[in-house]
Amino acid sequence: MKNLIVSVILMFGLSTFAQEDINGGPINSRTKTGVIDGVYLSTHIPTKRLIPYEHVREADVIWSKRIWRTIDLREKINRPLYYPLDEFDAAGGWVRNESRWSLWTVIRHHILTGDLIVYSHYNPADFYVKDGDMFKYPILPEPGKDYFTDSVYREELFNYLGKLGTRSDRALSNIYGSDSVDAQGNTVYPPRDTTWYTSKDIVQYKLKEDWFFDKERSVLDVRILGVAPVTYEKDDQGNIGGTKIMFWLYFPTDCRYVFNNYFVYNEDNGSRWMSFDDFFMKRRFNSFIHKEENVYDRSIDKYRVGVDALMESKKITEEIRLLEHDVWSF
Numbered sequence: 001m002k003n004l005i006v007s008v009i010l011m012f013g014l015s016t017f018a019q020e021d022i023n024g025g026p027i028n029s030r031t032k033t034g035v036i037d038g039v040y041l042s043t044h045i046p047t048k049r050l051i052p053y054e055h056v057r058e059a060d061v062i063w064s065k066r067i068w069r070t071i072d073l074r075e076k077i078n079r080p081l082y083y084p085l086d087e088f089d090a091a092g093g094w095v096r097n098e099s100r101w102s103l104w105t106v107i108r109h110h111i112l113t114g115d116l117i118v119y120s121h122y123n124p125a126d127f128y129v130k131d132g133d134m135f136k137y138p139i140l141p142e143p144g145k146d147y148f149t150d151s152v153y154r155e156e157l158f159n160y161l162g163k164l165g166t167r168s169d170r171a172l173s174n175i176y177g178s179d180s181v182d183a184q185g186n187t188v189y190p191p192r193d194t195t196w197y198t199s200k201d202i203v204q205y206k207l208k209e210d211w212f213f214d215k216e217r218s219v220l221d222v223r224i225l226g227v228a229p230v231t232y233e234k235d236d237q238g239n240i241g242g243t244k245i246m247f248w249l250y251f252p253t254d255c256r257y258v259f260n261n262y263f264v265y266n267e268d269n270g271s272r273w274m275s276f277d278d279f280f281m282k283r284r285f286n287s288f289i290h291k292e293e294n295v296y297d298r299s300i301d302k303y304r305v306g307v308d309a310l311m312e313s314k315k316i317t318e319e320i321r322l323l324e325h326d327v328w329s330f
Helices: 002-015 076-082 103-112 151-161 169-180 251-259 276-281 307-327
Strands: 061-072 162-164 194-196 202-214 219-234 240-245 288-292
Touching: 061 076, 061 307, 076 276, 103 151, 103 202, 103 251, 151 162, 202 240, 202 307, 219 251, 219 307, 251 276, 288 307
Parallel strands: none
Antiparallel strands: 061 202, 061 288, 162 194, 202 219, 219 240
8 A cells, every 4th residue: 555655656756757857758647637558657767876986085096087079870770879760840839759868968958947057169269179079168058047037048058959050142042132121231141040950960979988997896887977978070061071979968967967867778678767867878879989199199090091090099998908907817
């Protein structure tokens, strides 16, 4: 009887929240009727507490290496980060999946609600200085304001969450003709169409992490410091000219507390979905190293190309594994 009362209270409490008002995103309970879409109410992930990191003292770290790696979302094993897709309807409404969200949907939602701080990938005063992975350039609203009340912050944030549509002079002349010139003879350009980035626009995620050996626990451990979504960089004709990092997010505090309460799809067992925080903690993704800390401060693609770059990435990974093996070799 006691368990029945607790279950009813928990179900009623979760069902009183709208989908977008809870930290865990969508749940399998209908808000108005309390009907459960399933055999049981999935409450573990939306309500579970974050597992804190083990405390590490500087004196206990006898070896460390900083690594930058890339998660390619085209790989099948990384699809739980990419799907399900979201979109915007004709009225500009944000359409999201009813049962679970992609990593980008989670990130964008909590940037707009103020739970995640965006760090610019480049120096706002000098575009060519791209040291944003050091979390030096936070994009913040005025004190006491947020995305919906600070117009300056909202406009600045759009530079990281959206893009301007392409525009050609030929199209302008064909569509607008003489109307594209005002009374003073100045050319008048209509406003470009603005487009928000959606899940399908995210092709990679960059990770910045530290590997270290903790002699107090006698373990080789890793901590993710930052995560950055990556999209294609296109010209006005829509041709892909490469990729670009959109912005950085601080992982240990900001991202972990958000990712901890969102489901990640499990292809093998529908009753054992994990959270995005579990997904990263358990290293369930596939990636390759594109940079390690070095005296030249250069990435692998500066001195290796193609297959040689992948082999160099494997070499760095193997060096880290051998270090742990050598510690326990007598």
